[in-house]
Amino acid sequence: MIRTCGLSKSFGAKRVLDSVDLTVATGESLCVIGQSGTGKSVLLKCILGLERPDAGQVLWNGQPLDRARFMARFGMLFQGAALFDSLSVWQNVAFRLRQRMDDRRARAIALDKLARVGLASDIADLMPAQLSGGMAKRVGLARAIADDPAVIFFDEPTTGLDPIRARAIDALIRGIVTETGATAITITHDMASCRIIGDRVALLADGRIAHDGPVADMDRAPALAGFLGIPSAGVGDHAR
Incomplete structure (x- = not known):
């Protein structure tokens, strides 16, 4: 569905992306670390x-x-949720919907998406400042799926969350991607998230893709040893 071909980007003398080739198939969940x-x-x-x-x-x-x-x-879950402070929870979720439909219909869809991420309808009229970090992430996720997107991007979805809430968000993301058949790209440094969310994992290093392979095989990938906390020389032994 998505393919980057020789993608390069520099800022001044610093080359950040150096001929990056990457593909994401329809319905696939890719984690970029x-x-x-x-x-x-x-x-x-x-x-x-x-x-x-x-x-x-x-x-x-x-x-x-x-x-x-x-x-x-497309839908997007931003790092830190990035909710609009001046809008209520349901208005945040229905932000895109309200541009093409009346508020009554948009609110109904917003409540349905909030329920999908495990939030009750009684928070719909709260303001973002009244939410905990985990709740804000869930609202951000509800907004990302509000318009039933074909592609969803997740930017560090578990940053700032404790391990229990982080794994709950991971499970929600995995469930939504599987249930909807959406194509997903997740930017993360959390290897536990990769194991739950991803079908494939790609390692970006020195502006290039240093590793690209199935999540199921990542314990055997020498390039990923540093992220997994495995001594490079012992990757094979660990896998066995």
């Missing part, structure tokens, strides 16, 4: 059109990406 500053978010911004690459292109179903059509088909 890497150290801070390796270009994970820049890659996501280039796919979304928030940054213009210096070279390369993004393909959508094999064709040059039609930005307007693509933007109508």
Whole structure:
């Protein structure tokens, strides 16, 4: 569904992306990992059109990406949820919906999506400042799926959450991706999230894809040893 071909991006003398080739199949869940500053978010911004690459292109179903059509088909869970402070919970969830339908219908859909992420209807009229971190993440997730997108992007979905809440969000994401058949790209540094959310994991290092393979095989990948806390020389022994 999505393919980046030779994607490159520099900021001044620093090359952040260096001819990145990456594919995501329809209905697949890809996790992109890497150290801070390796270009994970820049890659996501280039796919979304928030940054213009210096070279390369993004393909959508094999064709040059039609930005307007693509933007109508995607959902996004931002790092920190990024809720609008001046809007209530349901208005946040229904933000896109309210641009094309009346509030009564938009609110009904918002309540349905809130229920899907485990939130009761009695929080619909609360303001973001009244929510805990975990609740805010769930509201952000409800907003991401409100318009039944074909593609969902998750930017560090578990950042700032304790391990129990983080794994609950991971399980929700995995369930939603499986249930809807959406294509998913997750930017994360959390290897526990990769194991739950992802079908494939790609490691971005020095501007290039240093590893790309199934999540089920990542314990045997030497390139991932540092992220898994396994001494490189012992990756094979660990896998056995």
